[in-house]
Amino acid sequence: MTAPAGSARLRRLRKAYFGSPLSALMTLLSAAILGFILWKLLDWGLIHATFDASGTQETCAAKGGACWSVIATRWRVILFGIYPYEEQWRPALACLVVAGVIVLSCLPRMWSFGKLALTWTIGTIVFYTLMRGGILGLASVNEQQWGGLPLTLFVFVATGIIGMPLAIGLALLRRSDYPVIARVSGWIIDTIRSLPLLSILFTCAIVLPFMLPGFLIGEKLYRVVFGAALFFAAYQAEIIRGGFQGIPKGQEEAAKALGLSYWQRMGRIVLPQAFRLALPATINQFVIAFMETSLIVVVGFMELLAAGNTAFKTGEWKFAYAEVYVFIAAIYFAFVFGLSRYGAYLEARMNVGHRKD
Amino acid sequence: MAAPSIWRSKRFRGAAIQAGFVAVLVALIIGATLTARANLSAQGLTSGFGFLWKSTGWEINFTLMETTTTDPYWWYLLMGLLNTLFMGVIGLAGASILGLIVGLMRSGRNPAARLLGTIYIELFRNLPLILQLFFWYALANALPNPRNSLAFAGALLNARGIYLPGLVIGRGTVALAVLAILVSAALAVWILASRRFRQIEPTRQRRLALCSTAAGLALAALAVVLGHDPSQPWITMPKLAGLKIDGGFRIQPEFYALAIAIMTYGAAYVGEIVRGGFKAVGRGQMEAANALGLSPWQVFSRVRFPLAFRAMLPILINQYVWLIKATTLGIAVGFSDFFMVIASSITHSGQTLEFIAILMGGFLLINFSLAAVLNRLNRAIALKGHQTTGAT
Numbered sequence: 001m002t003a004p005a006g007s008a009r010l011r012r013l014r015k016a017y018f019g020s021p022l023s024a025l026m027t028l029l030s031a032a033i034l035g036f037i038l039w040k041l042l043d044w045g046l047i048h049a050t051f052d053a054s055g056t057q058e059t060c061a062a063k064g065g066a067c068w069s070v071i072a073t074r075w076r077v078i079l080f081g082i083y084p085y086e087e088q089w090r091p092a093l094a095c096l097v098v099a100g101v102i103v104l105s106c107l108p109r110m111w112s113f114g115k116l117a118l119t120w121t122i123g124t125i126v127f128y129t130l131m132r133g134g135i136l137g138l139a140s141v142n143e144q145q146w147g148g149l150p151l152t153l154f155v156f157v158a159t160g161i162i163g164m165p166l167a168i169g170l171a172l173l174r175r176s177d178y179p180v181i182a183r184v185s186g187w188i189i190d191t192i193r194s195l196p197l198l199s200i201l202f203t204c205a206i207v208l209p210f211m212l213p214g215f216l217i218g219e220k221l222y223r224v225v226f227g228a229a230l231f232f233a234a235y236q237a238e239i240i241r242g243g244f245q246g247i248p249k250g251q252e253e254a255a256k257a258l259g260l261s262y263w264q265r266m267g268r269i270v271l272p273q274a275f276r277l278a279l280p281a282t283i284n285q286f287v288i289a290f291m292e293t294s295l296i297v298v299v300g301f302m303e304l305l306a307a308g309n310t311a312f313k314t315g316e317w318k319f320a321y322a323e324v325y326v327f328i329a330a331i332y333f334a335f336v337f338g339l340s341r342y343g344a345y346l347e348a349r350m351n352v353g354h355r356k357d
Numbered sequence: 358m359a360a361p362s363i364w365r366s367k368r369f370r371g372a373a374i375q376a377g378f379v380a381v382l383v384a385l386i387i388g389a390t391l392t393a394r395a396n397l398s399a400q401g402l403t404s405g406f407g408f409l410w411k412s413t414g415w416e417i418n419f420t421l422m423e424t425t426t427t428d429p430y431w432w433y434l435l436m437g438l439l440n441t442l443f444m445g446v447i448g449l450a451g452a453s454i455l456g457l458i459v460g461l462m463r464s465g466r467n468p469a470a471r472l473l474g475t476i477y478i479e480l481f482r483n484l485p486l487i488l489q490l491f492f493w494y495a496l497a498n499a500l501p502n503p504r505n506s507l508a509f510a511g512a513l514l515n516a517r518g519i520y521l522p523g524l525v526i527g528r529g530t531v532a533l534a535v536l537a538i539l540v541s542a543a544l545a546v547w548i549l550a551s552r553r554f555r556q557i558e559p560t561r562q563r564r565l566a567l568c569s570t571a572a573g574l575a576l577a578a579l580a581v582v583l584g585h586d587p588s589q590p591w592i593t594m595p596k597l598a599g600l601k602i603d604g605g606f607r608i609q610p611e612f613y614a615l616a617i618a619i620m621t622y623g624a625a626y627v628g629e630i631v632r633g634g635f636k637a638v639g640r641g642q643m644e645a646a647n648a649l650g651l652s653p654w655q656v657f658s659r660v661r662f663p664l665a666f667r668a669m670l671p672i673l674i675n676q677y678v679w680l681i682k683a684t685t686l687g688i689a690v691g692f693s694d695f696f697m698v699i700a701s702s703i704t705h706s707g708q709t710l711e712f713i714a715i716l717m718g719g720f721l722l723i724n725f726s727l728a729a730v731l732n733r734l735n736r737a738i739a740l741k742g743h744q745t746t747g748a749t
Contacts, residue, residue: 023467030469180375194724196682207709210396211389291485321495336483
């Protein structure tokens, strides 16, 4: 029994991999490239690598592979930047809280406005208290000393929390019945979308202080977060608009016929359906927003990437840039890949629901 | 009684709300501008665009044309804009070619090639572009010093850059030659696409377009030959002279690190778009093409690719606009693109508001014209009555 089944499988594999001369060539080429890269990576990162913290440039070079000693000795700088050393348990705990909140809000059972708002409010307050201190006997730590992973997470979360309501507002304004308001909001959205995020961050960090009255200037970090949120909102508003377009006209007409007010129609009928339709694109936008937090390096913040840069900019570790970047890349990859896989899962789940209808 | 009845009129209320909305926005803009003016004049800066004709007094490290520190600001801005466009063209072209290869690998039937394509896309798409850029730049700087350059087919590779054998011609000549080629190419496209030439038979039309391209190339060659200084040799080879490299054509690390980063990152996105495009081609179309007895290459080039391309283009347009904006990352490694020139101009001259206005204007211009051209192309190639997306 097993032999014919085995040979059939073999035949199928052979057809897939070596079906024609071209296919065979591609198989061999791809396998060679993959094998070469994999072998080089293994050789560099594991077999000939140095892992213990006592390694130096000489001992690592003697072994010929990666020098993970740089991570072993400098990981706290990479993860927490210049946050006071004795207090670094606080940002660590704060990161865990944010990660927990993100995971919680990915569970479908949490998807109601009240539950999400409550979770995020509590999460933000705990995060901010832990990071900023100044109450409950925690030493006060200025925003300029924040750095590393918690700063990245803070910018990401704050961008989402400020950007999402802004996006809903912009999307509603754009589909307003008043032509002037709809047109002007459209211009605002399109203008922000055609500007590079970097120029918006730069404007918020350096130019905005000139343009605001003194009491509104505030900390640079919050201005930059506002800029990132504005950019996020412009893109997200278009995604929500895409969701609006997928809702049959009859839905809103029926709501109107029932005598519901504008806010009832939007809050109970239109927005929930639009969000459902726009969910995969929204997750995708969050993924992009997470990667774009790294741009704040350019306006002088010590987030994860910049903290990594400082970790190997000292003389003794200057050679170990690849190890540091691989470490940071692994952190980003874990977040981004996880989120995008989750988005793909949601999309598949929703498609299944559609087919049943 | 009169007031409430007017207030109840739907038209009046609509007009009042809209006027109020616009008034608030205008008030915000005027308020911000006035505050900024007051703050800037307190620092002794006058507003207005007169400074554009002052000389800058500082250098930019990468320009396509001759630039000195006595050149005025407008020339610097123009050079920055040219750099952005240059990087954009190279980045978009590289990302498209690499993306097409990756996309084809992903949508092909060979599992090994599919796996390789998937790994490429997942790796490059899920890491921040600026992280990749920093990595390439650190790699470029960690290359050996000029004395121990890596040599490859006459080219030298070291921490100061890539040195290629180059032709000895002035930058003005190159600009002329490029202009001739661009104009002739535009003419050829116009002859092929414009409605004015519809009456001419296709073979003659094609011949005309070919003539135009050939004339452009001939003009470019003529410009190169005439622009060449007879006392100099034609080709310069990079050579080690003391501690540095003499001769050859140098590509700076800032430039190629950014170009590689944009190409590889963009290719991951383009690859996904390409795959989506191929997926959108109906199976019936392919079966019909096979049934007609077309060869595999004909099926690909005449049926599969043209149909897939039409499905890709609308999404590609957004991606291209996004990639052009990504060239601003040059500031992170020190490539003088438009944004970096603006940022240095602000720190050197203090004319903040004017430069921000120029920055916004420049990017709106680039992105709207790119989107306009590509949308036009999209409409021009859309199949009538076939796809709803993008048709008229």
